[in-house]
Amino acid sequence: MKYVLSLDQGTTSSRAILFDRNGTIVDVAQKEFTQFYPQPGWVEHDAMEIWETQLAVTQEVLRRVGSDGSDVAGIGITNQRETTVVWDRRTGLPISKAIVWQDRRTAGFCDDLKERGLEDDIRSRSGLVIDAYFSGTKVRWILDNVSGAREAADEGHLAFGTIDSWLIWNLTGGRVHATDPSNASRTMLYNIKTLAWDDVLLDLLDVPSSVLPAVCPSSGVVGTSEKSLFGSEIPIAGIAGDQQAALFGQVCVDPGMVKNTYGTGCFMLMNTGTSAIESKNNLLTTIAWQIGNETTYALEGSVFIGGAVVQWLRDGLGIIQTSSEVEDLAATVDSSDGVFLVPAFAGLGAPHWDPYARGTLIGLTRGSSAAHIARAALESIAFQSADLVRAMETDSGIQLASMRVDGGAAANNILMQFQTDLLDVSVVRPRIVETTAQGAAYLAGLAVGFWSGISELKTLWAEERTFLPQMSHEERESLTKTWKRALDRSRDWIESDKNA
Numbered sequence: 001m002k003y004v005l006s007l008d009q010g011t012t013s014s015r016a017i018l019f020d021r022n023g024t025i026v027d028v029a030q031k032e033f034t035q036f037y038p039q040p041g042w043v044e045h046d047a048m049e050i051w052e053t054q055l056a057v058t059q060e061v062l063r064r065v066g067s068d069g070s071d072v073a074g075i076g077i078t079n080q081r082e083t084t085v086v087w088d089r090r091t092g093l094p095i096s097k098a099i100v101w102q103d104r105r106t107a108g109f110c111d112d113l114k115e116r117g118l119e120d121d122i123r124s125r126s127g128l129v130i131d132a133y134f135s136g137t138k139v140r141w142i143l144d145n146v147s148g149a150r151e152a153a154d155e156g157h158l159a160f161g162t163i164d165s166w167l168i169w170n171l172t173g174g175r176v177h178a179t180d181p182s183n184a185s186r187t188m189l190y191n192i193k194t195l196a197w198d199d200v201l202l203d204l205l206d207v208p209s210s211v212l213p214a215v216c217p218s219s220g221v222v223g224t225s226e227k228s229l230f231g232s233e234i235p236i237a238g239i240a241g242d243q244q245a246a247l248f249g250q251v252c253v254d255p256g257m258v259k260n261t262y263g264t265g266c267f268m269l270m271n272t273g274t275s276a277i278e279s280k281n282n283l284l285t286t287i288a289w290q291i292g293n294e295t296t297y298a299l300e301g302s303v304f305i306g307g308a309v310v311q312w313l314r315d316g317l318g319i320i321q322t323s324s325e326v327e328d329l330a331a332t333v334d335s336s337d338g339v340f341l342v343p344a345f346a347g348l349g350a351p352h353w354d355p356y357a358r359g360t361l362i363g364l365t366r367g368s369s370a371a372h373i374a375r376a377a378l379e380s381i382a383f384q385s386a387d388l389v390r391a392m393e394t395d396s397g398i399q400l401a402s403m404r405v406d407g408g409a410a411a412n413n414i415l416m417q418f419q420t421d422l423l424d425v426s427v428v429r430p431r432i433v434e435t436t437a438q439g440a441a442y443l444a445g446l447a448v449g450f451w452s453g454i455s456e457l458k459t460l461w462a463e464e465r466t467f468l469p470q471m472s473h474e475e476r477e478s479l480t481k482t483w484k485r486a487l488d489r490s491r492d493w494i495e496s497d498k499n500a
Contacts, residue, residue: 001073003065004445005234006437007054009079009163010242011100014053016061017434018072019441021450023460025434027064029057036097041104044097047085050163051170055229068231074448075171075225076238076440078245079163081186084138086160086211088152092174095158096146098166099138106137118204125201127185127192127276127285129353135162136188136205143207153208160211162187164239168222171236176223179213180239181295185287190215192276192287195295218244218289219443238444242436243267244288246406247298249439250430251461253454256398258389259435262409264311265349266303266385270392271296281391282351289443299395301350301388305343307409309377312345319370327412330375338363340486341376344493349384351391352487360490363482381409382419383483389423402426406435413467421471422480431462 003026008015014033018026031053036044062069082101087094099105110130113122119130128134139160143149152158161169162183168176184190184197189207191198197212216222218240224233240248243261247269250259255273260266269288276285276297288298305312310323320326342348344357361373389400402425409415410429420427432438445451451460 001450002071003067004074004076004441004450005058005061005072006076006078006441006444007058007167008437008440009050009054009077009167011080011083011102014050014057015437016054016058017437017441018061018065019438023438023442023457024432027061029061029064031057039105041107043100043102045083045100047087047094047098047166050098051167054167055170059230062230069225069234070232072232072234073450074221074235074237074444076442076444077164077167077236078240078242078436078440079167079183081162081183081241081243082133082135082138083163084135084142084160085163085166086139086142086146086149086158087166087169089157089159089174092169095149095152096142098163099142101133103138104132106132106141109137109140113204122188122201122204124278125191125193125198126188127278128188129282129284130188134186134188136201136207139207139211140205153211156210158211159213160207161213164241165213168236168239171225171229172223173226176236177213178216178222178239180218181215181287181290182218182241182244183239184215186241192285192297217291219291219447221447235448237447238440238442240289240440240443243269243300244286244298245437245439245443246435247271247288247439248442249435249437250404250406251457252404253458256396256401257404258392258400259404259406260385262306262381262405262407262415264306264308266306266381266388266407268301268385268388268392269298270396270398271298272396272398273297277395279391279395281395282353283388283391283395291443291446299392301391303381303384303388304346304349306381306384307407309341309343309380310409312343313374313377317373319374326374326378327414329371330378330414333369333371333375336376336379337368337372338365339368339372339376340483341373341380342486342490343377343380344490348487348490351387352491354491356492356494357490358493360486362486362489375414378412378415379418381415382422385419386422386480400425402428404428404430406430406433416467417470420467420469422476424469424476426469427467429464429467431464
């Protein structure tokens with residue numbers, strides 16, 4: 001066996017990546033698919049198009065290396081997590097468009113759950129805050145709004161799945177309806193302590209158990225692909241939601257290890273081992289993965305505007321022409337010279353959760369320049385990420401020793417140096433930054449014996465660069481204090497609208 005195949009099904013594109021025994025990329029194929037916005041706040045995908053693009057790129061990458069699938073040890077699947085598909089078991093066809101994780105159409109129902117005082121109970125069972133982000137309310141909406149859906153579900157004809165389940169169903173020709181705990185823990189229907197679908201949550205969200213997939217370990221063979229698809233039956237052996245897969249791809253396998261993905265937003269996860277730590281600081285408690293009988297948990301925090309602040313400098317202010325120019329512009333000054341930017345363009349995410357905050361640019365003087373604003377924008381990403389670290393340290397009682405980073409903005413050296421200075425710990429950038437796909441490949445490879453165990457995976461991970469703190473304690477404390485003052489000025493900015 002030469003390869004492990006990773007199917008990386010994201011929000012805007014489907015990708016297939018082949019990895020070899022050294023954990024390095026052999027080949028990649030990628031294809032974008034359509035985004036649908038039928039109403040303000042609604043976001044949909046065509047689940048059939050997702051399957052067709054995923055199949056096409058998988059066949060393409062195998063064809064390019066001359067493989068008929070017989071030299072592929074296993075398939076790992078990683079996916080946009082909360083996106084929801086409901087299909088008819090009899091035809092294999094979706095009964096509606098998929099509702100994407102970004103979709104807000106069920107926010108009103110979530111408000112009703114909060115008004116009923118159910119937040120603590122739902123958090124205790126699922127590890128999640130009540131929000132339209134998660135899959136459970138989306139399933140309910142489809143069942144209530146698609147003609148005949150409730151009746152078909154009651155008769156056992158419908159299946160619900162996140163994108164991993166949808167791909168597994170199609171890969172196996174409808175023989176397997178399965179998910180893993182990392183994806184199940186993002187539905188608001190799964191009890192992360194009992195490791196089972198929760199009857200109380202199913203009742204609250206009015207979702208019948210007949211539509212649910214079986215929950216299988218994240219690393220383990222759940223079925224094989226149809227021979228007609230690739231030329232050989234290939235074991236489907238790894239499943240994990242994208243952020244958990246990235247944590248595993250970064251080999252953050254020991255409690256206290258943290259990865260931060262610097263994308264459009266930032267997603268930070270801390271491995272908390274076999275303990276499901278209930279957050280007191282507005283973080284999510286989630287299942288990272290399950291290998292054998294051992295379940296590993298994580299704390300997760302998200303920053304709404306990470307790399308997107310650089311896009312704003314480009315598209316909104318026009319002070320750069322391309323996103324890659326921001327580092328060179330910021331490097332023309334030694335500091336932000338007292339300028340602070342709080343990019344609360346859509347409110348503040350974890351740990352603040354203030355939907356009424358708005359973006360704030362403060363500390364401007366006559367001497368402030370585009371370079372100072374660019375530097376403040378980069379620093380805002382680090383300040384927000386540092387807020388997540390402090391919340392995680394408080395919740396877990398674990399002092400951060402190092403942080404592994406990935407995502408597009410992690411390539412920015414000024415940002416990474418400022419991040420390590422703020423945290424006073426090393427920040428480590430890996431040689432291979434496709435950590436999401438790599439994590440799914442690792443989970444699959446472990447299940448089929450392609451790699452011998454976690455210890456071998458640790459030897460495969462390699463750093464590209466380690467950033468070490470250079471800032472004085474006094475400067476760090478002063479900057480953090482001023483950031484908090486800037487945060488305070490951004491909060492409740494549209495309070496009058498809230499009270500209207």
